[in-house]
Amino acid sequence: MNEISILHTIKERRSVHAFEQKEVDLETLNEIFTYGTYAPSHYMKEPWNIKLYQENGKVNFVNSIIESYQRIGMLNKNEDPKTIKMINSMKEFLLAIPHHALIYFPKEQDLVRYEEEYAAVCAFIQNSQLAAWEQGVGMLWTITPYMHDPEFSRAIGLDPEKDKIAAVLQIGYPKSIPRNKGRTPIEEKLEVIRT
Ligand SMILES: Cc1cc2nc3c(=O)[nH]c(=O)nc-3n(C[C@H](O)[C@H](O)[C@H](O)COP(=O)(O)O)c2cc1C
Structure with missing residues (x-):
């Protein structure tokens, strides 16, 4: 991988909402997620796990999302043409995204441990997003309500008692590329305490 200045990449990376109809090859995705793994983690637990949905593997995943939205009341569950149209357009939208990477980690009962694992997973995600950007690959970090639906976890083969879904990355x-929205000057957030 051509290593461009990380400082440049940190500023230039954008969340991508629209993808080309072209898959990223697995070798490139492996390389991207390998950079992710250089994230720090307490006790070197490396708590991240990835389920990568692509090609026909997206069908069950997307159906499980729709069913979850119906279960939790975000989508209607009837034969109304309006409902069917909405479901079909949601399916079409999700299936058109080349890859969905669902990131999960082992649930810890202890809150401090739980926060450590989640924080490490977030660092993994950001490292991966930055590495992807340097490869010309876009990502969207998403958190959506189905991630809190135990039935959804079961439908994709996870155990809601043991596995915590951190995010789904849309990839392609x-x-x-959306415009740079800029950032609030850090002086507005930084309080220096000297005495
Ligand atoms: C934890 C987390 C969850 C996010 N969830 C979503 C999401 O569900 N949908 C979405 O469109 N963007 C989501 N984003 C992306 C943010 O909207 C985006 O990072 C922000 O607008 C700044 O844009 P930039 O990443 O292009 O600089 C999420 C970002 C983070 C860090």
């Missing part, structure tokens, strides 16, 4: 080559 960017069709368009």
